[in-house]
Amino acid sequence: MSEGRERALLVGLHRKRTPRWEAEESLVELGRLAESAGATVVATILQERDSPDPRYLIGKGKAEEIKERWREAIDLLLVDEELSGSQQRSLEELTGCKTVDRPSLILDIFAQRAKTRDGKLQVELAQLDYLLPRLVGRGADLSRLGGGIGTRGPGETQLETDRRTIRRRMARIRDDLEKLRRHRALLRRPRRRHAIPIVALVGYTNAGKSTLFNGLTHAGVRTDNALFVTLDPVLRRVTNADGFVFLLSDTVGFIKRLPPQLVAAFKATLEELHEADLLAHLIDASHPQMMEQKLTVGAILEELGLSGKPVAEVYNKVDLLPWGAERAFARGADSTPRIAVSARTGYGLDRLRDLLRDVLVSMDGRTAEPAPAPRLTVRG
Numbered sequence: 001m002s003e004g005r006e007r008a009l010l011v012g013l014h015r016k017r018t019p020r021w022e023a024e025e026s027l028v029e030l031g032r033l034a035e036s037a038g039a040t041v042v043a044t045i046l047q048e049r050d051s052p053d054p055r056y057l058i059g060k061g062k063a064e065e066i067k068e069r070w071r072e073a074i075d076l077l078l079v080d081e082e083l084s085g086s087q088q089r090s091l092e093e094l095t096g097c098k099t100v101d102r103p104s105l106i107l108d109i110f111a112q113r114a115k116t117r118d119g120k121l122q123v124e125l126a127q128l129d130y131l132l133p134r135l136v137g138r139g140a141d142l143s144r145l146g147g148g149i150g151t152r153g154p155g156e157t158q159l160e161t162d163r164r165t166i167r168r169r170m171a172r173i174r175d176d177l178e179k180l181r182r183h184r185a186l187l188r189r190p191r192r193r194h195a196i197p198i199v200a201l202v203g204y205t206n207a208g209k210s211t212l213f214n215g216l217t218h219a220g221v222r223t224d225n226a227l228f229v230t231l232d233p234v235l236r237r238v239t240n241a242d243g244f245v246f247l248l249s250d251t252v253g254f255i256k257r258l259p260p261q262l263v264a265a266f267k268a269t270l271e272e273l274h275e276a277d278l279l280a281h282l283i284d285a286s287h288p289q290m291m292e293q294k295l296t297v298g299a300i301l302e303e304l305g306l307s308g309k310p311v312a313e314v315y316n317k318v319d320l321l322p323w324g325a326e327r328a329f330a331r332g333a334d335s336t337p338r339i340a341v342s343a344r345t346g347y348g349l350d351r352l353r354d355l356l357r358d359v360l361v362s363m364d365g366r367t368a369e370p371a372p373a374p375r376l377t378v379r380g
Contacts, residue, residue: 006075006149008039009066009097012046013058013081020046023080025289029255030080030102032206037109037149042074055090057081067095076100076149082257085134100149103130103259108149110262118180122266125173128166129261135163184271197246197360199238200273202301203282204293205253208316212282212343213250216353233272241350244357249276256296263303270304278359279311285329285340286320312337312359314352319345 010030014023023046031041045066047058056063057079066077076098077091083101091099100108107127114120201209213219217236234250249272273279279301283294301307315329319342326340326348339355341348 005038005040007042007073008034008076008078008149009042009070009074010034010044011058011066011077011079012044013052014046014048015052016048016050026080026256030078030105033102033105033109034078034149037105037112039076039078039149043070052081055087056094057083057087057091060094063091063094066097071096078102078105078149088134102257103261105149106255106259107262118177121173121177121180123262125170125177126259126261126264126266128170128173129264130259132163132166132170135166181271196237197277197364198235198249198272198275199246199278199280199356199360200249200251200276201280201282202251202273202297203253204284204287204297205255207253207282207284207287207293208343209250209253209282212314212316212341212349213248215343215346215349217248235272238353238356240353240357242357244361246356246360249273254297254300256292258300263300273301273304273306273309276309277363278356279306279309280314280356281311282314282316284317285315285326286317310359310363312339312355314338315340316343318342319347 010027012023012027012030014020027044027046031044034041045058045062047062049059053059074097077095077100079091079099079101081101082103083091083099088099088101091097107123107130110119110123111127114123201213203209213234213236216238219234219236233252236248237245238248239245251270251272252266281294281297284290287293298307301309313329313336315326315338318326318329318340329340330338337355337359339348339352341352343349
């Protein structure tokens with residue numbers, strides 16, 4: 001293992017009734033997740049089957065091939081599916097390699113990124129909820145296979161305790177999160193008292209939300225080219241050239257097949273979306289799967305009960321498109337406000353500020369006026 005990075009073999013499953021490109025694109029995304037988690041991708045395997053093998057997912061023959069060809073060259077298998085506890089154990093026993101499925105990998109990245117007490121508690125709750133039905137026999141496996149990706153978060157000792165202890169821990173976390181939720185509700189009261197409108201950035205992970213957030217607010221939020229860089233919500237004030245003021249919130253990015261345990265645990269953090277007057281849906285206009293990513297975000301917003309919230313569509317990264325292509329994003333089949341920008345170069349950001357102002361003003365039914373400058377501290 002070079003420089004502490006685990007060597008990963010990516011394994012995907014193509015069901016023959018579905019388009020092959022979907023499985024290939026999903027494996028590419030799994031590779032980006034692996035790199036974000038700190039792994040080095042050695043190779044990828046895409047197995048074709050009519051249906052998943054109930055014991056090994058990819059079939060015993062393919063699992064044995066992995067053992068013979070890759071066992072000495074890799075540290076872990078990353079499987080682009082959700083594995084049952086028995087499938088995970090069967091693969092590990094046959095191949096001798098630590099095996100991590102897609103939901104566990106996403107949870108692991110969240111565990112690395114969580115910095116605040118809220119974030120850490122929410123990730124721990126999601127991990128425990130996901131691992132609880134998979135605990136049988138896992139204590140010995142984890143001891144044998146070592147640490148690293150897929151073992152961060154609650155910790156090996158906690159995973160080896162009985163289900164009753166873990167459920168008690170989950171109950172305590174939920175109580176703590178409820179207390180933190182009530183505390184945040186108190187902190188939000190001054191915002192509503194001063195009637196400052198709120199815009200929340202939403203979008204697929206790595207669509208450029210944090211770069212756009214910095215471009216609009218000069219906040220200096222971290223903007224690495226990695227998935228799930230922003231985990232805890234950040235809130236800053238934006239003042240337009242005409243003096244109009246609104247608050248902008250940057251929240252965690254979404255991804256397809258986001259573990260439902262994670263969505264449930266992070267509902268407290270995602271309260272900022274419910275508090276927002278307007279959602280600015282940031283879309284990577286340069287991505288080949290732009291529409292699929294857009295639909296994924298829409299589905300998650302619906303799951304969170306936000307499908308009725310006003311939305312403005314912001315098409316980002318148009319600097320990566322041929323000249324003039326951004327004009328296509330200004331038109332649509334409905335009345336949804338749309339705009340094309342480049343958060344990296346600054347193209348269109350002034351027009352975006354004006355668009356957000358105009359939408360907020362039209363929702364409020366009044367003429368745009370400079371907002372007062374209340375003595376209000378906004379915490380990220």
